[in-house]
Amino acid sequence: xxxxxxxxxxxxxxxxxxxxxxxxxxxxxxxxxxxxxxxxxxxxxxxxxxxxxxxxxxxxxxxxxxxxxxxxxxxxxxxxxxxxxxxxxxxxxxxxxxxxxxxxxxxxxxxxxxxxxxxxxxxxxxxxxxxxxxxxxxxxxxxxxxxxxxxxxxxxxxxxx
Numbered sequence: 001x002x003x004x005x006x007x008x009x010x011x012x013x014x015x016x017x018x019x020x021x022x023x024x025x026x027x028x029x030x031x032x033x034x035x036x037x038x039x040x041x042x043x044x045x046x047x048x049x050x051x052x053x054x055x056x057x058x059x060x061x062x063x064x065x066x067x068x069x070x071x072x073x074x075x076x077x078x079x080x081x082x083x084x085x086x087x088x089x090x091x092x093x094x095x096x097x098x099x100x101x102x103x104x105x106x107x108x109x110x111x112x113x114x115x116x117x118x119x120x121x122x123x124x125x126x127x128x129x130x131x132x133x134x135x136x137x138x139x140x141x142x143x144x145x146x147x148x149x150x151x152x153x154x155x156x157x158x159x160x161x
Contacts, residue, residue, distance in 0.1 A: 008135050009136060012136070015121075016118065023113040028100065031096075035106065035109040037088050040083075041087050042113060042117065044083040046124070072125055073125060109161055115153050115154050119151065123141075123147050
């Protein structure tokens with residue numbers, strides 16, 4: 001194990017914990033229904049971004065692989081914002097609770113949202129432009145055979161919670 005591997009591992013763990021922390025803080029301050037709306041919005045955004053027909057036209061002017069990957073990430077965030085706003089409009093706003101009430105459920109929901117972002121990162125975005133291949137998170141989320149199963153985990157979390 002060399003220093004490069006350790007630094008890449010720390011970078012990936014920081015990415016994972018940053019995404020998880022963002023979703024956990026969101027669920028604490030906005031509530032369980034809000035994070036559920038985000039999760040369903042992430043699923044719909046994942047579907048739209050995977051099947052979007054105009055990537056070549058939309059990102060044709062970009063030259064480097066990193067700029068294309070960054071543009072895809074920004075596009076995914078924009079689509080996620082729009083789909084989440086859609087679910088805010090059509091879903092009921094129940095679960096009126098205090099911020100630190102039902103923390104276990106909020107942690108589970110934040111974990112589910114993090115899983116969706118991770119599988120998007122490792123299967124749709126060319127993350128090799130940002131991260132070095134072969135680190136533990138890529139071994140966990142990266143293989144194609146796990147993609148379907150990782151997609152099911154947040155749905156199970158939504159069903160249980």
